[in-house]
Amino acid sequence: MSLLKNVIKNADRLASPFISVATGSGHTAKSAVESGADMIIALNAGFYRNIGYGTLAAFMPYGNANNQTEEMLKYHILPHVSSTPIVAGVFATDPELPVKKRLERLKALGVEGITNWPAIGFIDGAFRDHLEAEGLGIEAEVAMLQQAGEMGFVTFGFALSAEDACTFAKSNVDALILNVGLTFEMDDAIEKRNQLQLSITKAKEMLTMVHDTGHKPFSLLYGGYVTKPEDFDEFLKQIPLHGYAGGSVFERFPVEQAINAQVKSFKNIPFPNTNANTLPRFGNLVGSSAPMKNLFTLIQKIAPYNVNVCIDGESGTGKELVANQIHLLSPRKSHPFITVNCGAIPDTLVESEFFGYEKGAFTGAAMRRQGKFELANKGTLFLDEIADLSPHAQAALLRVIQQGEIVTLGGQKPTPVDVRILCASNQNLEKLVEEGKFRVDLYFRLSTIIIKIPPLRERSGDVPLLVSNILAKLSIKFDKKLIGVTNSFMDRLKNNHWTGNVRELEQVITRHALIEDAPILEGKAFKHADKPAITQSYNENNHERAVRAMREAGGNKSKAANLLGISRKTLYVWIKEGDEQL
Numbered sequence: 234m235s236l237l238k239n240v241i242k243n244a245d246r247l248a249s250p251f252i253s254v255a256t257g258s259g260h261t262a263k264s265a266v267e268s269g270a271d272m273i274i275a276l277n278a279g280f281y282r283n284i285g286y287g288t289l290a291a292f293m294p295y296g297n298a299n300n301q302t303e304e305m306l307k308y309h310i311l312p313h314v315s316s317t318p319i320v321a322g323v324f325a326t327d328p329e330l331p332v333k334k335r336l337e338r339l340k341a342l343g344v345e346g347i348t349n350w351p352a353i354g355f356i357d358g359a360f361r362d363h364l365e366a367e368g369l370g371i372e373a374e375v376a377m378l379q380q381a382g383e384m385g386f387v388t389f390g391f392a393l394s395a396e397d398a399c400t401f402a403k404s405n406v407d408a409l410i411l412n413v414g415l416t417f418e419m420d421d422a423i424e425k426r427n428q429l430q431l432s433i434t435k436a437k438e439m440l441t442m443v444h445d446t447g448h449k450p451f452s453l454l455y456g457g458y459v460t461k462p463e464d465f466d467e468f469l470k471q472i473p474l475h476g477y478a479g480g481s482v483f484e485r486f487p488v489e490q491a492i493n494a495q496v497k498s499f500k501n502i503p504f505p506n507t508n509a510n511t512l513p514r515f516g517n518l519v520g521s522s523a524p525m526k527n528l529f530t531l532i533q534k535i536a537p538y539n540v541n542v543c544i545d546g547e548s549g550t551g552k553e554l555v556a557n558q559i560h561l562l563s564p565r566k567s568h569p570f571i572t573v574n575c576g577a578i579p580d581t582l583v584e585s586e587f588f589g590y591e592k593g594a595f596t597g598a599a600m601r602r603q604g605k606f607e608l609a610n611k612g613t614l615f616l617d618e619i620a621d622l623s624p625h626a627q628a629a630l631l632r633v634i635q636q637g638e639i640v641t642l643g644g645q646k647p648t649p650v651d652v653r654i655l656c657a658s659n660q661n662l663e664k665l666v667e668e669g670k671f672r673v674d675l676y677f678r679l680s681t682i683i684i685k686i687p688p689l690r691e692r693s694g695d696v697p698l699l700v701s702n703i704l705a706k707l708s709i710k711f712d713k714k715l716i717g718v719t720n721s722f723m724d725r726l727k728n729n730h731w732t733g734n735v736r737e738l739e740q741v742i743t744r745h746a747l748i749e750d751a752p753i754l755e756g757k758a759f760k761h762a763d764k765p766a767i768t769q770s771y772n773e774n775n776h777e778r779a780v781r782a783m784r785e786a787g788g789n790k791s792k793a794a795n796l797l798g799i800s801r802k803t804l805y806v807w808i809k810e811g812d813e814q815l
């Protein structure tokens with residue numbers, strides 16, 4: 234069964250809102266995948282938006298809407314998507330192919346779901362009456378979705394009114410996308426609240442009428458006055474929605490950053506009344522051991538103040554989750570949270586990554602590009618793997634921290650930026666300072682507060698909670714009943730060394746959930762399969778372990794990182810450590 238079908242079937246057990254991005258280009262699809270979106274909807278509206286038309290242009294069946302969508306999928310979107318489920322927006326009347334043929338072609342491309350688009354619901358008045366009379370109205374959309382359902386697609390009824398939503402629900406669509414209007418950004422706070430409340434009322438009315446029909450399809454919100462995570466949080470508090478299907482909230486300029494920052498924050502919104510939420514947690518951090526409770530208290534204390542924080546912890550201990558939680562508990566929470574992986578920036582690109590560039594600043598600079606500091610303005614910048622910054626990059630970073638302003642490449646005058654910096658490292662920064670590899674002045678600027686996340690082996694009491702949390706997520710993902718692990722397996726998990734910490738635990742549980750057939754995992758294969766010789770040879774250093782893992786994985790970096798239970802980023806660091814020793 235497809236991933237999408239599983240999620241929909243287990244909708245009431247979702248731990249966090251289901252977030253989809255409606256895309257009309259390869260660029261936005263790529264960002265959606267990178268941001269961890271649960272689904273992508275390919276709509277030609279996004280295509281028109283990209284070439285500068287208002288979205289209404291997309292509702293006109295210019296040319297052949299289905300040809301456009303199919304080509305957009307084939308040449309732009311699919312090359313960037315591997316496992317994220319894709320839903321295609323299909324026009325119910327196709328001038329070129331019988332609808333069944335069109336759906337077959339989309340199936341062959343790997344599309345998992347179908348929605349009615351351009352939706353007739355956008356059209357009203359006499360024109361709609363004529364279209365309905367011609368058989369081009371909602372009945373045609375219902376018939377198209379029914380055909381898609383019979384062919385094994387997951388069907389999404391895209392509805393603009395309560396009546397249309399009920400029509401789709403009664404025709405047994407798998408899911409509804411409830412459009413509550415266009416997305417508007419508004420400066421006037423009172424007006425925005427009013428408009429938001431109006432769209433909440435509209436969505437509530439739509440969903441109540443649908444539920445009154447006796448149908449309870451998976452329901453996603455679309456559009457509306459939703460530009461910030463708090464806006465969607467308001468909806469979730471008042472209406473039993475399963476998630477957000479996008480609209481232009483994610484496709485704002487600069488697109489890549491907007492999608493990335495927004496999707497993550499939307500997914501972080503606590504979802505009321507789920508099993509996974511009954512676990513002791515602090516935001517998305519699960520834990521109840523004494524060191525974790527201390528950590529949560531410390532985060533709570535320091536988060537509201539505008540101080541830079543350095544997060545210190547081994548690979549996979551949850552440094553990014555901690556950084557995100559600090560941001561969410563700060564007054565900056567409605568501004569961007571931008572992550573930079575310092576290990577991934579080549580030295581020559583440091584300035585353009587951090588500060589951005591003007592059009593024409595160098596060959597190839599076809600348009601102005603904002604740097605990470607500008608993107609994070611008023612928000613939080615999370616510098617991951619900070620120890621990987623070259624001396625040159627360290628100097629550039631220190632300058633902007635000291636001066637509170639940036640100058641873009643090719644730019645003339647400095648622009649002030651207001652950014653809180655959080656950084657993380659899985660190497661000992663103090664030691665690097667002593668060794669002269671990290672600037673002491675920068676270290677002091679970044680480490681006003683140091684937060685240490687204890688390795689998992691020092692808080693084995695958290696293992697059962699983490700296992701429950703992982704199983705809850707996996708049982709939805711794989712549509713398997715996963716209740717727990719046997720006592721003997723739990724003892725072994727609690728006593729394991731966990732070099733790769735929580736990430737490694739996630740990988741071990743995932744492997745067992747897949748290979749074992751019972752709802753209670755026994756972990757018979759654990760010793761041999763999950764603790765290969767590489768993790769048992771404690772006298773090997775990280776570089777040697779990385780090299781051995783690379784050999785075992787036949788040179789495949791992702792596989793090697795998996796074997797060690799570390800991220801690819803960390804694998805690079807470990808491989809590089811050897812070069813430095815030579």
Ligand SMILES: Nc1ncnc2c1ncn2[C@@H]1O[C@H](COP(=O)(O)OP(=O)(O)OP(=O)(O)O)[C@@H](O)[C@H]1O
Binds near residue numbers: 519520549551552617
């Ligand atoms: N306390 C926790 N509760 C729930 N999940 C956790 C916790 N700690 C870590 N995780 C999960 O473990 C994985 C690794 O977390 P994260 O990426 O934040 O670690 P990291 O320390 O930043 O790793 P790296 O140094 O390798 O980048 C993620 O899937 C995260 O959700």
